Every structure is written in C-alpha cells, then in structure tokens.
Amino acid sequence: MASCVVAIASFGCGGGSGSDPDGPGKPGTGGSGGGDTGGGTGGGGGPCKPKTCESEGAECGWIADGCGAILICGQCADGQTCGFAAQNRCGACQPKSCEDLALDGHRACGQQLDGCNKPIDCGSCGEGQICGDGKRNLCIEAKDGGDLGVECKTRDQACAQAGIECGAASDGCGNLIECGSCTAPATCGGTGVHGKCGSVPACEPKTCAQLGYDCGMAVDNCGTVIDCGPMACGAGKICGGGGANRCGEGGGGHHGEACPGGDLTTVTGTVYTPAGANGDPVYGALVYIPSSLGDIPAFPTAATCDRCDTQVPPRAVAHAVTGPDGKFVLTDVPSGTQPLVIQIGRWRRKVDIDIQGCQENRLTAEQTRLAKRHHEANNYDNIPMIAVSTGDVDALECVIRKMGVDDREFTNPNGTGRIHFYKGKRKAGAQISSSTPGEAQLVASVNTLMGYDAVLLACQGGETTRDAADVARLVDYTNAGGRVFATHFSRDWLRYEQPFSSSANWTGINNGFTTATGRIDTSFQKGRDFAEWLRLVGAGTNAGGNTEISITEARQSISTVASAQRWIWLPNNSDHVQHMTFNTPMALPPAQQCGRVVFSDFHVANGSFNGQTFPRECGSGGLTAQEKVLLFMLLDLASCIQSEDPRCRPACRGPATRWASSAARPVTAAAGC
Template sequence: MHRASALLTGSFAILAGVIFGLPSCGSSDDVGFNPLDDGGRVDDGSFTPRPDGGGPRPCTTGLCLKRVSCPGGGDTTITGTVYDPAGKVPLYNAFVFVPNAPLQKIPTGASCDRCDSGSNVYSGDPVSSALTDASGKFTLKNVPVDNNIPLVVQIGKWRRENVKINVTKSCGENPVAAEVTRLPKNSGEGSIPHIALATGGWDSMECLLRRMGLDSSEFSTKGAAGDGRVHLFQGQGSGTQKPTIKFDNDVAGGASFANAGTDMWSNVDQLKAYDMVILSCEGARFPDSKPESARNALYEYEKIGGRVFASHWHDIWFSQGPSPVPAIGRWTNSSQENDRDTQVAEVNEKFPKGKAFSDWLQNVQATSAKGKLPIEQARRNLSLPLGSRAQDWATIPNYMWRKNNVDDPPTLASPPEAVQFVSYNAPLDKPEAEACGRAVYSGLHVSSGARKDNIGQTFPGAECISGDLSPQEKALEFMLFDLSSCISKDTEPPPPPIH
C-alpha cells in the first residue's frame, strides 16, 4: 500500500548515484549554496529542525549536491498550491518537501505524533521544506536543479508520495501543476489514514469523504472484502431516519457494514487499530450503545494518539465522558433546533490557527464576509467552551430556535451562544507538552439544506450526492485535515514537524 520508498530510492540512485539515508543538506550562505558549507538555512525553509535540537549538517551526499549558487541573492524555488484529494479545495498547513532519503512507511494505528519531537509519521530528511499558507500556497527555497526531483505533500498520515518534477529553471521560480500537489485519492498515490467511520440517521460524513475526492476503492468495512483505508460501521438513527448500512454491489463486494457499537468503539483495542475515528450524527444520543466503558475507551484512545471527530448528538462522548472531558465546555442538553433559518457563526480569530481559518474560508469562497461562516441547520448542544485546553473555533453568538421546527417566530436561546467547533489535545490532565491525541466536536451536519444525501441508501452511489463542497462542508474539511496534522499548541502558529 505504501510503494514510495522503493520508487524514491530508485530515482535517487539515478539522480545521485549514492546510497541515501545520510544527513540532509543545505546552505548557510545567504547569497547561494556552497556544497562545502553546512546544510540548510533556517531562515529560508531549506533546513528542517532535528529532534536533538542540532543545527544544519554538512552536505555530503544526495540531492543537496544538486543545488546551485545564485548571483545577487537569487534563489531556485518550487512554487505551487496544495489541494484536497479532489484537487478542488486548497489546504492550509500542509508540509511540502523535497526528500533527501527514502520515505519510511507510515505506521497504522493510534500513535503519539507531535510536531516538536521526532514524529514517526514524517521522514525523508528534507532538502527543502515549507508549510502552506491560508491560501494553500507554498514556496520551497534553495532546491536541487535537475529532472525527476521527488516532491512530497503531507498532512499527518495523508502523504502524496510518487511524484517527480523537473526543476529546470536555475536561480528562478519553478511552478508546479495542481495535479501533482493534491493529496492522494487512493493508496496507489501514497498514504491515507486508516479511518473508522460510523454512519448515522441524521448525517453522512462518509459522503463528505467521497466529495473530498477519495476513491470508492478506499472504502470497506471490518472483515469485508477489500483493503480500503476507510472502514464504515453501522450507527443508529432516530424515528424514520435509518443510517446507511450497506455498500453498492460494486464496492467491497456489496457487504453490510460492521456494527459500530460492538465492532468499533466498545473497547480501546478496537479503536487503536485506527488513526482516526469519525462519528456521524445519529439523531439522538442512544446511550445504550455508548456505555461508560465505551466512553472511557474513546478517551483512552485519544490519550494514546487517536484522533476523533464527532457530530452533534455524539456530544455524549464529551458531555458524559470520563473526567476531565465534560469540563471542556458548558453542555446544554438541549433539543432546541432550527432547520429553517441560515445562521451565521463568528470565527474566533484570536489564536493563530483561528486567524488562518478565517482567512482560508474567504480564500476558498466559503464566505463573502471575513470572519463569518453561514450555517444551515446549526445546532446548540455546546454553549460555551471552558478551561484553557478547550479551543473554540466558530460560535453563533445569538442562536435562534423555532419551537418544533414549525413556522412559529424564532426565539433567542438562553444562553444565546452556540459553539459550532471546539477542539482539545489529549490527555487533558497532563501538560500540553505531553499531549498526543486530539478531538473535535462539531454542531454542523454534512447532510443539510441544499446538500441532502440519501441517508439509508447503499453507499456510495445511491446515498451520496455529487458536486462541489458547500460552504459548511469546506469548514468541516478544514477541521478534518487540522485533526490529521501533527499535535501542537493551538495558541501558537503551527510549526514544521521535527523528524
């Protein structure tokens, strides 16, 4: 499933005629590269920090020897924009680099992947690296000059691997096409996180992943035919809303989904086999399928590095979770809802990622007003984040609800706030520097308003409506990729990963 190491090793041997795996290289000369100098300039992004805190290392072998000295302070750059697997939506905080060593296989399952301490997710000993900005753009500086230069795009365990480009413009800009800088659609293009996703009667996160660009071949279920990276599990539904429980005949052999309550979240051993867990709203809390032992298991999964995304009534994992999880916010235990009026959330721009989120929403045309996010069928299960470890991202300041969702006049909720996104790094009872996992709670639904998937029909052809992402789907996509990235403090700008 991860073929890049062999491909990259072969291409490196052709390019450099050496055996890789030795130190990365760069330049400490402000006007250009001298192969005898130390490797990597911290100021231009061509040097990536090391776990031991050491500085640049000598350039002795590999692609750094193909860098050139440019007169007058010039530089050889690679520029481009990183996109989601569909190649449509630019992505923030993606790590782009030219490797100087073979990529290592990314391990599957919950793992402690911090940005600041030698993650086992990032490898390749970069020659040059950069993080994308809020428009998805990047510039790699002081890059090697040659044909078939490998280029890697990565966000956590998402990694586009088998891409090579020609860097032919020495001491100038070398733009690359969008097709080569999108994340992988399938395992043949690179690494995809192993995701466990529970369906629900009132939301369809599985269809969001399809619209984000993942191929149908990447979906299967526990014990079914196929080796898809996304395992679908059957959740529950309330009233007449029945969750999707089965594949189309041409996907995973038409199998029925394994059961979420018994086969996915009942214990930590089941959960820790996955890199990420996604929980679609079921329409109610259904506590019988989420006993205390299961709620404890989900938090234990987060503590060892698991990533969790939960929608609406899956608030039970937090509001009734083990201490200290409930204390991240003020949970309303309310069914006050409004499916008729579009409401506007205010994006929290008071922390670095929040500011980037605000800029990004405008850049991807998810909003016409900076700092505002229009939401259809917003929910109000969380009225206020609490404590220093809970980070709110977007909140409706004056949530209006309608009694029984009929044409009664809208009424201001009390308290009026409705948090739409909140996140925290786990474990909550340890210093932030020891956090390994992450969770996001969302009040948004994918299948709402104009985007109404056929929940209960077979996946994906009968259930999922095709088309571009809606504004709130784009917001959900941002949060999913942020959830995937290496762990860092939300109160600081995201750093490049150390490896």
C-alpha cells in the first residue's frame, strides 16, 4: 500500500544523482543537511531519520514519523477494516447474517450488529415470543403474557460490555444503543482502533530557526510556506550550498554561466492545454528543469496524497508556477540542451529545449503545451487515469476532448486509453461501444476506484438512490487522495450521506433557470485568479468590479455552502451556489487533507446523449465559454492539494527573480500561503 506524507518540512537543495534515459526511474537520493525533515537539528546534528509505514508495520490509518510529519499509510482493501485485527493493520471482517447470529435454536431478532460494526434488521419474533433475554437479541418464549422480568442493558452497560466509546452496541432486547459520538476533528475509529475516538494530532508550526534554515522558502510543518530569507546568502554562496535551506559555496546543483553586465540566462513561455496555440493558458502549472532525468518522479499507479508541499523535486535547477495567463520565467538556468518538465497534477509533459546563455529564451506554444497522448514522445509524458460515468444530459468527457486530448485515449476500462467510460446508473450518456460497462462496476470496489486519479460523475437527468456502501467507498477513495467531479443530479452522491452531505445546505429543488448570471467569488486568492483567467480567455466579463459569466440552465441545488469553498453564485437568483469544492478527509485540518471533491450545478452542454457513440455527442468546434469554466475546474481538480487561504498570493520569490508578467510567479518552494 502506498503511503503519503501530509506535512513536510522543506524543499532544500540536496545532493544525489540518478538518470534513466528511457523513462521514469527512482528519483535520485537527496543529500544530507540539517532540518531535512521536521525534526532535523541543522548543521552538525544531521537529519532526523523518519519512521516509515513499512518500518512500523502500518498498513492503514496514520502514524507520526518521529520527525514532525504525519504519514497516511493507505486504505484497506474492500471488505477489510483498518484496526480490525490490530492498530493500523487491516483485517478481513466477514459479516454475519441473521441466520449466523441464531443460537441454540433461537432465531436472531431486532437490530443486530453483523460483526463488522454494521447494523442489520433481523425482524420481529413469532407469536408467543419476545425479542431479547437481556443478554442477546434472540427470540424466546413469552411467559405470563410476555413479561419475563427481563432487564435490558443500559447504555453504560451495553457500551462497557462491548468495550467501545463510540458506535453502536446491543441492549440485549432487540435494539442498538448509540455509545456516543466523537468531537471533531476526532472520528470513531480515527486512530485505527474500532470503537475508539481519535484523530491526527494538530501539527505545531516551526520557525526557520527551529528548522535550522537560514535561506530559501520552507514549509512550517503545518503546510504553510515560510520565507527563511531568499536573498540572505552572501557573495559566493548559494542557498542549498550548505545543505537543505542552508547557505554555502557548493552542492546547490546547476546554475547559469557568468554573464557580462549582470545579465542572467532565462527561459520564458506560456503553458497551454494540449491544443497548444489553439488552446487556453493553464493556471497553476509547475514548470521546472530537473538536475537529471532520474529526478523526474514516476507517478504511482493509484490515487495518493499529492499535496503542493511535496511536488517540486528537491534538486530542480529552476522552477516556477504559472499565473492566470499561463506565463512562467525560469531564471539563472544552464545553457545547452536541457530537459523541461511541465506538470499540473498528473498531467505532465517533458520536452528537450536548447538554451542560449546570457539571454532570454522564449519557448513556443508547441513546446509548452500539455501532452496530447500518454507517453506521447517519451515515458515521462503522462495523462491521468480518469473514469467517466456518463450522463444523458451532460457530456463532461467532451471538455477533455476539446482541450486537445487525442481520441485514442478514450476507451472502455479494458482498453489502452486513459479516459475510461462507464454508463450511468439512471440514464447513461454516450458509450464507447455496446460493451461499455455500467457505473456499478466502477463503485463496487475501492480498489477499482483507487486505480483512477479522478472520477467524473455526469448529470443523468434525475436523482437515483445511491447505495450507502457505494457512497462510503467513494468517501474512502477521496480520503486517500482521489478526486471527484459531479454535476447537477449527480448531487445524489453528495447530498444524503455523511460526511459529504455536510459540505453544503442542499435545497432539493429540481428546477432552474434557462439563463442566469453567475458571479465569481473573489474572497480567496484562487478565486481572484480564476476571475482573471476567465477574463483572459473571453469567458468572463467585468461588471462593476465583479467578474461574471453567463450560465445556461443554471440550477438551485445549493442555497449556501457549509464546509465547502464557494466559487460561483447567482447574485440575481437568491444567491444559489453554482460551483463549490472541498478537500478530504473533511474532518482533518487543511494541512493533512489529500483529496478533492468538485460540484457544479450546471452542465457542459444540454442535450440527450443516451446511447450515442463517442465522440458524436461532442459535436464540432472549440470550447464554449461555459465549457471553459469547467476546463479550469477539471485542471484544478487534478492539481496538488492546498488550503484555499483567503489572505494572499504566495510571495515565493527566489534571488534575482524576474517576471515576464505580473501573473507569473517563479517559486523556490511549494505554491501556498
């Protein structure tokens, strides 16, 4: 099982090497340096040696690594429970039926626990019988009109006998008693022990001094980027030359050549969707030059915890994150032929570029677009694995096609493509062929879901009853780092079951508005960047200082958000929310969240697509303004996880940084406040 670190101390510049010209290999091993992980002491103390999930024998749940970080050790396979056999160990629980719970000829009755902490109803007893003898929920013969003088267990007795402080226990008379709930952020079983409350402990932020750093940008152990003095190193020294985030004369990797007049060698460009110059700029893309091909990490084959504070290879020569206009600047880079990596989430492309020293090197749109195909030119080029549950009245898959992804990437799950089709349960949309499976195959197993980086749930024209176990598997998937995008009536995955239902105040209203004006929520930085991006691509207009969009067939599913982040709302129609997001696990603080859920209360395009064969439902032409809104959201869905801090745009500047535009933000650590 894959594990992920959800609180990292820093991005330092270490040593190490490694290369693989044919494709991704193991990343190079970083060099030593004080404070390399949260518990490092800096200088002579050496780095803290963190525990791993493997060293502690932890298969699931979370553990502390002993160096100030929290490790999420994965999810149990479908049918297993974390903590069932032992703490942080998966156990195969075999649920019992009512027949299994019978004893000595007495039939089970009333509310029972199936042995896997799930209630089952075993019904009432026959004539002349009562349910329960005060010990077990069994049918026994009535006496004197049914009065046996049986005393049912009290709550304290039932819970004490079961040895639990939360969850349910039997009262011995046919009923289940709730033994208590947990106070957030604790959850029942949250520490990996059944029936016990627990949660990941709150992290303690550390200062640069506590981390042993004297330069560069770092992470304070709670997911917040801190500035340890990006220009603090003296003449002849570089940040990272003395170890991770330490000033020194060497060990910092490649640097540009000395240029007359103090000029620098720079690389500039604009990241585009796979359509290149005919596409749209990509916001929030990471662009970097690795120190070697071996430093380009291989992507896991399952959903994992991809946080922004773990994205940049520690020994990248130079890196930047694009702004709303997609522009970037890489400063003080080496000349000659160099590999360039462009990435947002698990969308990635690697190209080789020729860099002329002591000048600006402007790249073309063809050089800086995302990949059209998986392994398009090399094994580093990547398209995420995406499952699409198609809907009769929505065609989410068409946004991916129109952004420039090759049609050969759209296949059935047993095909070689990266975009897999499943037919929706209530009324499906398009299909690849008559053998396209139903969505039941997708949600029947956590293992199947975990094979996808994202799951798209298109509107099917109405709600359908969702099995609670299917919803629970979707929750487990997102808690482990999976991403979910649902539109309109696919709210039935979010509206009825905790914890997703607590994300918003759901109205239950089915009708909507033929056309409506949506306003962008700019109370947080990414919302402000989204508004700017919409205006740049011609999908948004400036109305009295507000960015607004025109929405066809807007709906009224949500009145207000609760724990979610609002992005778009209807100022002229009771302020109904049109687009929201929330990160998961919902009970954990932002620095420890791994997955994301997106809900849009409007469609890509209206129509009836049931039974159509892809790509007929997509029509011809480019993205409409409404589709561009969802394009931004699909790429943001794939991006690394960080809290949507309302306060600031990250000030992550490196020494001698230059901008090609106000929106380009070269960084020396993770993008985040």
